[in-house]
Amino acid sequence: MKKLIAFTLTICAFNAFADNCVYNCPTGQSGQTITRSIYTLNNNAQTKFANWVAYHVTPSTIDGPSRSRNWKADPSINSANTLEPNDYSGAWATIGTDRGHQVPLASFSNTADWQMLNYLSNITPQDSDLNQGPWVDLENAVRDVVRTGQDVYVVSGPLYEWYFATLPEADESHSIPSGYFKVVITDVNGWVEASAFILEQNAARSDNFCATEVTVNEVESRTGLNIMPSLPSYKENAVEGGLGGLTAALGC
Template sequence: MKKLALGLIAFAALCSATTQAANCVYGCPTGKSGQVVTRSIYTISNNATTKFADWAAYQVTSATIDGPSRTRTWKADPSITAANTLEPADYTNAAAQLGTDRGHQVPLAAFSNTADWATTNYLSNITPQAAELNQGPWERLENAERVIARSGQPVFVVTGPLYEWYFGSLPGADESHIIPSGYYKVVIAVISGTVKASAFIMEQDSARADNFCSKEVTIDEVELRAGINVMPTLSTTIQAPVERSYGGLKSQLGC
């Protein structure tokens, strides 16, 4: 019985590692010490101080998108201690007073055709994101990810918040928290054996009409400002030129 139990534990660990690898193309980001939660469609690193994920990693494919219309039923993350995450009541009056949406880091639309789509509505995957940003350039960049995936090319994404200036506080929250001042997103694809990537940073005060293409930065800048290594297992000889360059997926993203 003991051998069976140990075998099951080892099998569970292997499954978790395999799933994480599927979500993170060259290793999940390093540099943060939060609680890492891996699910079938994404991996996040929860920050107990901010109450939001420091990073989220996911893979979009033609099979994960274009499912039926899905609902947004917000729930606290059952895998995270209540003291380290938010619950739905914490967002009371946030839209009216802050002008924010409940913004997905891992977008629901990217996984509407999967069995675990509802886990994108866990509040560990949500931040108070300015409505102008969420419904404007951020949404258009997420749409562009799905355009690439729809063509048959899998897309890997690493996204997360920045904390560089004070944005505000949730008026209904009963836990301490820190709302992001902006967000980064790195879009990665391996095309004909070549690693191509484009990175973007968008501030909370972005206008709805802003063009996401104008928000492009290098991955090096994202890593510097976010304090992470986006692709830690990618060889240095390949990683260095990819991370210091612009426009790796420019044409594929419609820029």
């Protein structure tokens, strides 16, 4: 009986963790994949940042109390493969970057594990105008969709297409992203809709994220990822090849 209970608990935990991704987690880039209760990420030992993060926002995960930002190195990643809090010293004053969450804190403020979002594996140096402008506007738009009662899946990550900057006090080699992608997905009884966006590090704070919409296919082409690897082939063209799947729902 004890073995049966343990097996059942393992299956339940796996299902909860697997729920971070819809149609399986992205493939196409190598790295250390870490699955937690509120997100899954794939860490790149060379760049020191996540290749991608995947998370599932629901009405029960949002609208919790304000949460603090206590930065920590990820305890599940070898120290040589990730950054530490001191590596960000002087970043805002020198290169104008914030510590930008890939999985947003506000989308899981009502969960018990929100502090895991402050691990630096979930952080990149993000230009302040981008982070506090179109990036947060898109995150807010996702939560507005969730407030209608709709679950939303998101896959987000960096692009490295041009040199942006280097952290002035970091003692490890790293590569700061030139921009970011975000793919927003809903799945209602098998009816899948998605909208994708690419936002550059040189964005203005007043920029409208709606103007950055691209196809999922373009995100995949520019990142080398397969965002939804188990999406049935007969759905791929409609979901990944066009614009506007969730455009109206996101306020565009």
